[in-house]
Amino acid sequence: MADDIADRTDGTIETDVVIVGAGPAGAAAAMTLARAGLRATILDKAIFPRDKFCGDGLTVWTLRQLDEMGLDPATVPSWRVVKQAVLISPSGREVLLPLPERGTFCAVARRSELDAAVLDIAREAGAEVLTGQECTSLAQGDDRVRVATSTGMTVVGRYLIAADGMWSTVRKLTGTGIEGYRGEWHAFRQYFEGVTGRAQDEMLAWFEPDFLPGYAWSFPVGNNEANVGFGIMRGGSWRVGAMRELWAEISSRPHIRAALGPGAAPEGPPRAWPIPARVGEVPLSCGRVLFTGDAAAAADPLTGEGIGQAYATGRWAADAIIRCGASVGEPMVADRYESSVRSSLFRDHQMSALLNRALSHRKGARTAIWLVSLSPWTRRNFARWLFEDYPRAMLATPRRWHHGMFSGPGAFGP
Numbered sequence: 001m002a003d004d005i006a007d008r009t010d011g012t013i014e015t016d017v018v019i020v021g022a023g024p025a026g027a028a029a030a031m032t033l034a035r036a037g038l039r040a041t042i043l044d045k046a047i048f049p050r051d052k053f054c055g056d057g058l059t060v061w062t063l064r065q066l067d068e069m070g071l072d073p074a075t076v077p078s079w080r081v082v083k084q085a086v087l088i089s090p091s092g093r094e095v096l097l098p099l100p101e102r103g104t105f106c107a108v109a110r111r112s113e114l115d116a117a118v119l120d121i122a123r124e125a126g127a128e129v130l131t132g133q134e135c136t137s138l139a140q141g142d143d144r145v146r147v148a149t150s151t152g153m154t155v156v157g158r159y160l161i162a163a164d165g166m167w168s169t170v171r172k173l174t175g176t177g178i179e180g181y182r183g184e185w186h187a188f189r190q191y192f193e194g195v196t197g198r199a200q201d202e203m204l205a206w207f208e209p210d211f212l213p214g215y216a217w218s219f220p221v222g223n224n225e226a227n228v229g230f231g232i233m234r235g236g237s238w239r240v241g242a243m244r245e246l247w248a249e250i251s252s253r254p255h256i257r258a259a260l261g262p263g264a265a266p267e268g269p270p271r272a273w274p275i276p277a278r279v280g281e282v283p284l285s286c287g288r289v290l291f292t293g294d295a296a297a298a299a300d301p302l303t304g305e306g307i308g309q310a311y312a313t314g315r316w317a318a319d320a321i322i323r324c325g326a327s328v329g330e331p332m333v334a335d336r337y338e339s340s341v342r343s344s345l346f347r348d349h350q351m352s353a354l355l356n357r358a359l360s361h362r363k364g365a366r367t368a369i370w371l372v373s374l375s376p377w378t379r380r381n382f383a384r385w386l387f388e389d390y391p392r393a394m395l396a397t398p399r400r401w402h403h404g405m406f407s408g409p410g411a412f413g414p
């Protein structure tokens with residue numbers, strides 16, 4: 001197989017690492033590799049800027065990574081810093097969650113703009129970005145991997161980082177997919193314009209009694225616009241197939257309409273997409289292929305957030321290749337990558353999944369929100385935990401304890 005690949009490199013692109021998918025995981029991986037002096041070639045089937053169905057919410061972990069990667073928020077026009085979030089319990093009780101002032105602990109940014117800005121950083125770092133190129137086949141040899149695209153292009157590299165999202169083509173091509181898998185969450189998103197109610201600047205999350213486990217949200221994206229949506233867990237009280245109908249009803253509930261304001265109207269049709277959140281249960285590698293982001297089912301089982309997890313897994317995959325050297329045998333690289341994911345994400349995911357069970361029923365959700373509301377201290381600290389100021393299972397993993405772990409500044413801080 002190796003010879004077969006070597007024989008066919010005429011007229012093809014030779015690189016160190018091929019990255020399929022230029023979303024958060026792929027762009028973060030590519031810039032990390034390029035900054036370390038490796039040749040990184042990203043392929044994406046879309047032309048950027050491209051939309052990604054998402055809530056556009058950025059936690060502090062995500063923001064710290066964007067800060068480290070060198071993003072200037074001014075390059076993202078819809079960027080909005082959030083200083084306080086509001087949770088609304090199944091009984092209608094509201095809890096305000098204040099976020100610290102030292103730096104940014106939460107922001108919202110349209111994915112079309114954010115992903116394009118992060119991809120630009122990867123390009124500036126030296127990564128080769130090839131858009132409009134859908135990966136359609138791949139072959140692995142002893143020391144290389146060859147990818148072919150829908151336009152007839154061939155790219156050969158030492159490693160392949162699969163960052164191609166929930167329906168990962170690379171996972172299918174390597175035969176490592178889970179039969180019938182459709183993600184843990186399914187979420188709808190719709191932009192609204194003409195927003196004049198509190199939703200124009202507040203981040204709101206409603207735990208509605210009739211679709212737990214799940215929640216509806218409204219996140220401000222500036223210019224009197226909001227990203228509004230809801231997500232439910234598969235296997236809960238609602239069938240995913242009924243979500244479109246349910247969305248029409250939810251988005252016209254009086255308290256949600258009141259938050260948006262009387263003149264708010266949808267900017268386009270609602271969009272739905274699954275969220276994969278079972279990182280410990282899917283293969284993270286296959287030979288010279290490393291899976292990252294949604295392709296590794298890395299989203300948080302509690303909230304469905306996956307942007308920070310995509311940046312982190314992309315960077316860890318790149319780091320494993322850099323540290324081992326692009327030409328080293330794949331078991332070492334895969335071991336290093338898997339050990340980073342295992343030690344940094346597995347316990348947090350278990351903790352999230354556990355808490356999710358408590359939020360599955362009205363009583364659990366009501367009690368949890370009541371506990372959070374008990375004092376300014378509980379509200380402040382819950383906010384920091386919810387927005388991933390520190391890892392979900394930090395208290396249960398002493399090896400990650402460090403000085404200032406509960407008092408660090410946010411991103412882009414003073």
Ligand SMILES: Cc1cc2nc3c(=O)[nH]c(=O)nc-3n(C[C@H](O)[C@H](O)[C@H](O)COP(=O)(O)OP(=O)(O)OC[C@H]3O[C@@H](n4cnc5c(N)ncnc54)[C@H](O)[C@@H]3O)c2cc1C
Nearest residue numbers: 021023024025045054055057135165187293294305306307
């Ligand atoms: C409705 C909804 C709301 C969400 N809200 C939030 C939120 O508020 N905050 C948060 O942190 N997370 C949120 N998430 C999760 C988050 O969107 C994902 O976890 C994140 O986008 C994963 O990034 P990724 O780089 O792994 O994949 P993606 O962002 O999906 O990028 C994959 C890329 O691969 C490309 N691609 C796919 N197949 C191929 C192929 N064959 N060849 C070439 N290119 C290919 C695609 O064009 C795409 O650009 C939400 C998800 C949904 C569905």
